Amino acid sequence: MFHFLTTLPLSVIYLISVLLILVALSCGYLLGKRLARQREDQQDSSIGSAVAAMLGLLAFMLALTFNMTSERFSERKALLLDEVNAIETTFLRSDFLPAAERARVRQLLTEYAEVRSTDPTRRSMVETFEAMARSEEIHGALWQLLGSSQDSDAVNAIHVRAFYESLNEVIDLHSKRVQVGLIYQIPGAIWAALYAISALAVFGLGVQLGINARGSAPVAISLALAFALVILLIADLDRAGEGLLVVNQEPMRDLAERMTNQQQ
Numbered sequence: 001m002f003h004f005l006t007t008l009p010l011s012v013i014y015l016i017s018v019l020l021i022l023v024a025l026s027c028g029y030l031l032g033k034r035l036a037r038q039r040e041d042q043q044d045s046s047i048g049s050a051v052a053a054m055l056g057l058l059a060f061m062l063a064l065t066f067n068m069t070s071e072r073f074s075e076r077k078a079l080l081l082d083e084v085n086a087i088e089t090t091f092l093r094s095d096f097l098p099a100a101e102r103a104r105v106r107q108l109l110t111e112y113a114e115v116r117s118t119d120p121t122r123r124s125m126v127e128t129f130e131a132m133a134r135s136e137e138i139h140g141a142l143w144q145l146l147g148s149s150q151d152s153d154a155v156n157a158i159h160v161r162a163f164y165e166s167l168n169e170v171i172d173l174h175s176k177r178v179q180v181g182l183i184y185q186i187p188g189a190i191w192a193a194l195y196a197i198s199a200l201a202v203f204g205l206g207v208q209l210g211i212n213a214r215g216s217a218p219v220a221i222s223l224a225l226a227f228a229l230v231i232l233l234i235a236d237l238d239r240a241g242e243g244l245l246v247v248n249q250e251p252m253r254d255l256a257e258r259m260t261n262q263q264q
Helices: 010-038 046-096 099-116 125-150 157-183 188-211 217-238 250-263
Strands: none
Touching: 010 188, 010 217, 046 099, 046 157, 046 188, 046 217, 046 250, 099 125, 099 250, 125 157, 188 217
């Protein structure tokens, strides 16, 4: 139902966050001033406690979602390094194969590393899916070469098994990176709850400011920008191929360069 919240561009998410918080704060402030005029001689001390509770709940939601995204960001970095090691191990174990298959395997693995070393922020979604499709094509080609090498009597079965294990790990890590990077994201329902709690908490704060006849436009704008910035940071961490907080692909690029040099 709320899936569209996970597909909006980061700039749109930031704009929505700022506008939502400004509107909620303004509405709360206007309501607070109206209530203050109606009950000039009455002070409701429970408003401050309610606002503090809502802000505490908002802080909990922000911490929860930030923790979810930061853990997944760390997992994406770990999976990248694991994949680099697995590809390099497979490249080295290609020495166990016959000469004809060995050259082709190394060529395919080098192309595979180059395909996966591209900065995701510089690719469109179409290019991303094309790279994924090419990666899977290379998996199939490597698997066929492994099958043909098993038919050769000159190949030691133990060596073929060692190459098979590392190749299988490369394929498994591809699936994990796709799942963690493109599919596992903050559910839309959590985004909706985060926005709802943010609006209610800021609305309550606006009511309190209105009742106390205090408040200024610069403070309101600063508050909106601060809350929206935190939400933007969470959204940025949640996206594998968009924004400023992306996993550095330098280890994969270095591997592709080393593999290319070894074939020259």
